[in-house]
Amino acid sequence: MPTVATPSTERTARLKNRCRFKHVAGGEYVHAGVKAGVERARLITESHKKNIGNPNCIIRARGLANILDNITIHIQDDELIVGANTEHPDYFPMYPELSYFATVDMVESHYCDHQEEMREISEYWRPYTIQTKAEKYFTPEELGIMYSATIVQPPMFVTAFSSIVPTYEAVLEDGLIKRIEDVEQKIADANASLRESPWNAQDKLGLLDKIDQWEAMVIAMKAVVGWAQRHARLAKIMAENFLADPKRKEELLEISDICRNVPAYPARGLKDAMQSKWFTYLLCHSVERYSSGYGQKEDKMLWPYYKKSVLDQTDQVMTYADAVELFECERLKVSEHGSTKGRQLREFFAGSNDLFILTLGGTNADGTDGSNECTNAILEAAANIVTTEPSIGFRWNENGNVETKKKVFECIKKGFGFPSIKNDEMNTQQLVKYFNVPLDVARDWALVLCMSPGITGRRGTQKTRSEGGSDVYPAKVMEIALTNGFDEFFSNVQLGPETGDGANFKSFDEVWNAVKAQIRSAIELSLRSKDVGRIMELTHLCCPFISAIDDGCVEKGMDANALAEVANPWHNIIGGSVVVIDSMTAIKKLVFEDKKYTMAELMDALRNNWEGKEEMRLDFWNAPKFGNDDPYADELATKYYDLIADEWKRNTTYSGTYPLPLAQSVAGYIVNGPKTAATANGRHAGEALDDGGSSPYMGCDKNGPTAVLKSVSKIDASKHKGVLLNQRLSTVLMNSDAGFDLWHAYMKTWHSLGIDHVQFNVISQEDMKAAQIEPEKYTDTLVRIAGYSAKFIDLARYSQDTIIARTEQDMAG
Amino acid sequence: MAKCEKCTFFFPIPEEDMDFEPDKGDCVRQQEDTKGKFWLSRPVFRSTEACEHLSVQTS
Ligand code: SF4
Numbered sequence: 001m002p003t004v005a006t007p008s009t010e011r012t013a014r015l016k017n018r019c020r021f022k023h024v025a026g027g028e029y030v031h032a033g034v035k036a037g038v039e040r041a042r043l044i045t046e047s048h049k050k051n052i053g054n055p056n057c058i059i060r061a062r063g064l065a066n067i068l069d070n071i072t073i074h075i076q077d078d079e080l081i082v083g084a085n086t087e088h089p090d091y092f093p094m095y096p097e098l099s100y101f102a103t104v105d106m107v108e109s110h111y112c113d114h115q116e117e118m119r120e121i122s123e124y125w126r127p128y129t130i131q132t133k134a135e136k137y138f139t140p141e142e143l144g145i146m147y148s149a150t151i152v153q154p155p156m157f158v159t160a161f162s163s164i165v166p167t168y169e170a171v172l173e174d175g176l177i178k179r180i181e182d183v184e185q186k187i188a189d190a191n192a193s194l195r196e197s198p199w200n201a202q203d204k205l206g207l208l209d210k211i212d213q214w215e216a217m218v219i220a221m222k223a224v225v226g227w228a229q230r231h232a233r234l235a236k237i238m239a240e241n242f243l244a245d246p247k248r249k250e251e252l253l254e255i256s257d258i259c260r261n262v263p264a265y266p267a268r269g270l271k272d273a274m275q276s277k278w279f280t281y282l283l284c285h286s287v288e289r290y291s292s293g294y295g296q297k298e299d300k301m302l303w304p305y306y307k308k309s310v311l312d313q314t315d316q317v318m319t320y321a322d323a324v325e326l327f328e329c330e331r332l333k334v335s336e337h338g339s340t341k342g343r344q345l346r347e348f349f350a351g352s353n354d355l356f357i358l359t360l361g362g363t364n365a366d367g368t369d370g371s372n373e374c375t376n377a378i379l380e381a382a383a384n385i386v387t388t389e390p391s392i393g394f395r396w397n398e399n400g401n402v403e404t405k406k407k408v409f410e411c412i413k414k415g416f417g418f419p420s421i422k423n424d425e426m427n428t429q430q431l432v433k434y435f436n437v438p439l440d441v442a443r444d445w446a447l448v449l450c451m452s453p454g455i456t457g458r459r460g461t462q463k464t465r466s467e468g469g470s471d472v473y474p475a476k477v478m479e480i481a482l483t484n485g486f487d488e489f490f491s492n493v494q495l496g497p498e499t500g501d502g503a504n505f506k507s508f509d510e511v512w513n514a515v516k517a518q519i520r521s522a523i524e525l526s527l528r529s530k531d532v533g534r535i536m537e538l539t540h541l542c543c544p545f546i547s548a549i550d551d552g553c554v555e556k557g558m559d560a561n562a563l564a565e566v567a568n569p570w571h572n573i574i575g576g577s578v579v580v581i582d583s584m585t586a587i588k589k590l591v592f593e594d595k596k597y598t599m600a601e602l603m604d605a606l607r608n609n610w611e612g613k614e615e616m617r618l619d620f621w622n623a624p625k626f627g628n629d630d631p632y633a634d635e636l637a638t639k640y641y642d643l644i645a646d647e648w649k650r651n652t653t654y655s656g657t658y659p660l661p662l663a664q665s666v667a668g669y670i671v672n673g674p675k676t677a678a679t680a681n682g683r684h685a686g687e688a689l690d691d692g693g694s695s696p697y698m699g700c701d702k703n704g705p706t707a708v709l710k711s712v713s714k715i716d717a718s719k720h721k722g723v724l725l726n727q728r729l730s731t732v733l734m735n736s737d738a739g740f741d742l743w744h745a746y747m748k749t750w751h752s753l754g755i756d757h758v759q760f761n762v763i764s765q766e767d768m769k770a771a772q773i774e775p776e777k778y779t780d781t782l783v784r785i786a787g788y789s790a791k792f793i794d795l796a797r798y799s800q801d802t803i804i805a806r807t808e809q810d811m812a813g
Numbered sequence: 814m815a816k817c818e819k820c821t822f823f824f825p826i827p828e829e830d831m832d833f834e835p836d837k838g839d840c841v842r843q844q845e846d847t848k849g850k851f852w853l854s855r856p857v858f859r860s861t862e863a864c865e866h867l868s869v870q871t872s
Contacts (some may be wrong), residue, residue, distance in 0.1 A: 018848045033846075069856065071831050089851055226831030230839070234854040237824050237841045242852060515826040 001767065003415055003780045004285035004385035008321060011078050011329040016385060016602060021088050022338040022353040025386070025794040027346040029111065034627050036106050036340065038093035038114040040287070043067045044097060048128070055209075057542040058560060059233035063097075064545060065223035066290050068522060073230055075238060075255075077248075080229050080271075080329045081278050082255055085286035085337065092338025094118070095290050096125040098160035098543065100132065102342040118279035130157045130536040137532050139319065141494070146529060148491045150675055151480065151522045153471035153574075155529035157536060161345055163449040163469065165295035166284040168277050170299070170549045173458070175265035176221045183554060184223075187214045190557075198495060210557025217548035221774070225264045228279055232259035255609045264397045269316025274326055278333065288545050290339065291465070294356035294390045297446040297456045299375040300364065306374040310606050320377060327381030334389045343626060350667040350799055351790025352388055359446035361404065362395030362467035363426045365441065370395070371404035379407035384596050386780045386788055393447040394419035394425070397750060402744075406547075412760050413734045416782045418461075420451075420759035423751060427453045434660065435567055451722035451757065452570045459551040459568035463543070466534035468570040468659060468721075470526035470760070473668065474644075475576030477522055477675045481514040482603060485521075489677035489685065496521045499723055503603040508592040511584065511792060513600075519647050526571065527651050527659070534654045538562040568657030570721035573644055575669030578690035578697050579628050581640050582681035586623035586635045609685040621682025627696025631705035634714045637694075663693025664724040670799045688802045693757075694722035698805040705729075705746060705809040713753035728761045728808045761803060768804050819861035819866045829872075832856070842866060 007013040023030045035321045038521050047066035051059045072087035086093050094112075095181045096103045100122060126132060134157040135143060146155050170179070190207045232255075239252035254271070257286055260270065262276035277296075285291045301754045305385055309316045310323050318326075339354040349355060360378060362370040382392060383673040394408050427785060431442035431453060449456040449469065454462045462468075479497050480504030487495050499514035538561040547553035547560040548661065556563060597616065610617040626634040641663070649658045673688040690697045701708050703726065717723050733742060750758055761783055771778035775793035783803050790799060817823045817840065825838045836859040843852050 014849075020848055072853050072855040074851050074853045076848050087853075087855075089848070190865070222831055229834065230831045230854060233824070234841060234852060237839065237854070238852050241824075242843055243842070612820070734855055 003386060003778075003782065005780050006384050008328060008354045009325045010763045012325055012332065013078075013443060015078050015332045016387075016772070019308065019332050019387075020336045022092060022336065023351060023559035023791065023794050024346045024349065025351055026355060026796050027343045030794055033090045034111065034338065035088070035091050036109075036112040036118075037086035037088060037093050038118060039071045039087040040085070040093040041096050041118065043070050043122050043321050045124060047790050048097075049124075054710070055212040055216075056540055057213050057544055058219070060288075060542045061216035061223075063218035064220050067287060068223040069225035073227075073234060074254075075231070078256070080326060080334075081249070081274055081333050082235065082259065082681045083275075083279055085282050087574050087729065088618055089154070089336065089537045094285055094288065094340055095129060096159060098130060098131045098290065099158050099342070099429045100156050101388070102340070105342045106340055107149065128540065130533065130541055130676055133157075133540055134529075134532050134536045138529070142525060144493055145495050145525065148487075149493070150487060150491055150493075150512045151473055151476050151495050151518070152526040153473075155526075156466055156533045157529070159342055159345055160170060160290060161341065162289065162291040162465040163293040163295065164284055164291040164463055164465075165293070165446065167449050167458050167461055167547065167550045168296060168301055169456070170551060171263045171280045171460040172267045172273055172276055172305070175263060176244070178547075179266050179548060179554070180218055183214045183217050183548065184795045186554070186557065187211055189220070192212070193561055201704070207557075209528060213542075213547065213553075213557045213559060216542065216544035217554065221548050224279070224283060228259045228263060232256045236258065255810070261515055264481040267305055267307035269314075270302065270305045270318060270323060270326065271309070277301070284546050286337070286339070288543050289541065291320075292339065292737045293335065293447050293449045294358045295454070295456070295462070296358050297360070297362075297370075297444055298358045298378060299372055300370055300444060300454070303372055303374050306377070308371075311373070312382050320373070322385070323374070323377045324381045327378050328385040331381060331385050331387045331390065331671045335387045338429055338477060341514070341806060347667065347671050350670060350796065351792075351794040354389075355449055355666075356390035357393055357447050357450055358390050358391045359395065360419065361400055361408075362445070363399070363443045365426070365440040365443050369397070369399055369401055369738045370443075371400050375404050376407050377421075379404070379411060382416070382418075383407070383410050386414070386782065387415070388416075388782050389514065391417075392419040394421050394812050395424035395445075396421045396747065396750060400424075402707055405744065405747075406740060407611060409740050412743070413739060415761065415763045415764055417733070417759060417761055421757065422447070422451075423717075423754070426717065426754060426756060430721075431455065435657070437566060437751045448568070450666065452662055453566075454568045455566055459553075461550070462538055462568055463546055463550070463560035463563075464534065466530045466531075466537060466561075467564065467568060467655060468653075469531050469572060471574045471668070472519065472522045472526055473576060473577045473672050474573050475679060476672065477518045478515050479677050479679070480578075480581045481511070481518040488607070490675045501603070503600040508588045508744055511587055514631040515580070515584070516643060516647070519644070520650075523571070523640070523647055527653060532656045542813050561585050564655035567653075567657045569653045569655055569657065569659035569747065570650060570660050573661050573663045573693070575665035575672055575691070576689040576691055577640065577644075578665050578695065579681055579683060580636075581626045581637045581681050581699070582623070582697055584627070584640070585636050586680050586682070588636065589623050592751070602680060606680065610679045618679055618683050623681075624683070625700040626694075627694065627701035627708050627711050628703040629710040633690050634711050637711065638714050638716070641720065642717045643724070645716075653727075660719065660721040662721040662723075665690075665692045668797065670802060688798070692726040692804060695723065695724070695726040696807070698802065699760055700809055701807050706749065708809070709755060711752055712755050717754065717756035721783070725758045726753065726761065727758060728763075730808055731764045731767075734762050763792070763803075765804060765808070768800065772797070772800060814868055815863040815869075816859060816862040817857045817863055819867070819869050821870050823857065823859070829861060838862060846856065
């Protein structure tokens with residue numbers, strides 16, 4: 001049966017019905033009318049021309065101020081939360097200051113109606129982009145490897161992809177006016193200090209840059225207050241001049257009052273907090289620069305305001321049902337939010353408009369249960385409104401209350417694919433052990449994007465994705481390990497060191513060492529591109545607003561890109577890990593132990609896509625596979641995941657520590673499949689890879705869900721920032737009377753085995769096939785890709801088929 | 814040429830607001846498409862040349 005949304009009020013039903021979704025499918029926006037907005041690009045360019053010669057932080061602050069003072073703002077009918085990133089509700093913004101390639105990709109598309117002007121703008125920015133600034137530190141060959149998106153993701157200075165966890169709490173608790181006063185006091189103190197006797201250059205000269213940074217913060221914060229006031233005026237003008245309905249007039253006057261109060265002053269109750277949080281989100285993720293994500297521990301952050309408004313009824317009084325409606329409005333607001341990305345990333349997020357993941361559950365700073373009534377209201381809103389965004393990460397703690405876990409189950413049962421679930425105790429301990437985070441701070445972690453935990457709060461959160469988040473594509477890495485580092489299948493480029501032709505390998509160690517050498521090379525290239533990008537960001541892409549709301553940046557007078565107060569580097573190994581494990585297992589067994597085939601025969605078969613070798617292919621396909629609690633395959637898996645962790649650990653990043661790996665996929669398993677030749681697990685060239693960091697290859701987990709968990713539990717997850725596991729569960733069982741008890745028992749097993757992560761698809765084969773035939777009846781049917789969810793009907797047929805091919809697990813089995 | 818100051822869609826910015834400038838105002842207009850109604854606001858000045866949407870109060 002198709003999934004049916006049940007919005008809790010007529011308002012959210014109307015908003016859902018007319019939601020201006022900005023999902024992409026096959027790299028294109030699904031809904032007609034979605035366009036590239038030009039105002040942000042125009043205004044930042046105008047300001048840049050006037051301010052060249054100033055310190056970068058001042059240029060950037062004035063650029064932001066010019067955008068906020070002049071961009072067209074809008075409020076839509078029925079909205080309770082207002083504000084957007086562009087001049088029109090159907091548009092997404094452009095960022096010519098980031099990447100020349102990404103801008104040109106968009107300017108030359110049919111989404112851009114101002115091509116002549118935008119061509120001029122992108123050419124103007126070309127010498128100033130972080131792309132141009134960073135490229136000179138790489139050889140043409142290195143750039144060619146990265147731009148081919150074969151073994152590593154293209155660098156951040158080309159994709160312009162970033163992610164951030166804004167320090168929302170500082171805005172909600174202080175308000176910007178107080179922070180402006182604090183920063184102005186710092187400028188005054190610094191100026192006084194410069195004039196102290198005797199003169200000491202060593203002590204004083206560092207203040208010059210700090211004064212610039214602080215002045216930039218003040219410019220940015222004042223502009224933000226002014227921008228909120230513009231929304232306050234618009235709401236009031238609408239109420240007084242355009243609308244007749246007294247109820248809506250009253251709402252708009254209240255919205256006006258809220259926008260006058262926040263983010264200028266502390267939030268008084270839940271309405272203020274939601275609006276202040278939304279403005280802050282827009283600024284940090286979309287106006288000052290582009291950053292993906294929705295990183296926040298929402299229930300913890302909003303709890304004081306929820307308590308005031310709903311429980312204590314002392315300010316902005318509302319009921320539980322009102323709060324649920326507000327959270328439904330938030331989900332729709334996120335669903336309308338447009339992001340611009342180059343084609344490679346649009347394809348990577350098939351069926352989604354961007355990655356938005358908030359975090360719930362876990363513990364409070366004092367170790368008590370972090371789930372509260374606000375958690376339940378957020379989950380209930382998600383269950384009602386049925387949108388792919390924002391996805392939810394739930395921190396599963398043994399001591400978490402069962403009522404909230406039932407709400408988590410309700411969302412999963414409906415087939416949303418979220419909440420995805422992370423092991424709370426394990427991830428908290430990792431922050432303490434590897435990154436020296438105090439326990440009480442570590443307990444407030446949230447996912448910084450899909451899978452990686454990072455701290456939340458008033459300081460030290462992740463400000464840029466150059467902190468981590470590079471991608472290495474392991475299946476392709478293994479392919480070139482067998483072809484002397486040369487990509488014979490897709491790009492015809494030497495992608496890695498010359499490690500020999502697999503046909504000549506005489507021992508399994510030779511295979512292993514070639515893979516290791518190629519992984520090492522790919523890791524080092526991607527890390528170097530991240531850290532070079534970081535230097536470009538802090539030199540040429542200061543973020544004065546993001547800095548202004550971080551207590552550490554204010555205290556130290558530093559730009560947020562520069563200050564790595566809490567190191568948290570992690571890097572992704574994207575889709576294909578299990579293809580590598582299964583392939584190595586098959587080679588070890590069939591070539592070097594059973595000696596049924598030679599490496600020369602295998603290489604010949606792989607180079608010819610198993611043509612004429614079906615019997616041989618089936619031998620490799622039927623070799624031991626990860627995910628069946630088979631010690632033979634699992635031992636190699638354990639060794640592989642340890643290798644990955646050790647290889648990253650050899651390096652030190654900008655933040656001064658070694659990164660941890662994170663095995664996951666997004667839609668990389670779909671996008672990278674066609675670029676990858678036939679593999680020794682019996683897979684044909686071009687077919688999809690494994691769908692997650694440790695998900696068994698499609699159809700290869702034959703021994704039931706507990707066997708999958710046992711295989712995955714053999715990976716030492718404490719060495720990884722995350723190891724994604726996708727599981728498909730039976731719709732019949734999940735919807736049965738025993739559904740929750742069975743799932744709860746499964747989750748207890750998962751937790752007791754010390755596994756890092758799990759997420760579920762609960763959708764029947766029949767429904768997916770019916771949706772392929774009559775998509776119009778399945779507009780609210782969601783599925784989990786890996787790391788995010790998407791509307792099933794927005795996926796390409798190839799992607800849909802990869803979900804259908806996943807093994808459906810019977811928990812009662 | 815008519816100026817924005819004559820337009821019913823022109824609303825002066827209060828002096829206490831951060832983006833206040835003498836003669837600066839908000840041009841606020843209603844729009845509607847298949848997805849519903851929305852209201853746009855952008856800054857103009859009294860002396861800005863009126864656009865094709867100029868609406869002059871007749872009373
Ligand atoms: S820009 Fe046009 S609609 Fe706006 S105030 Fe001026 S004349 Fe009126």
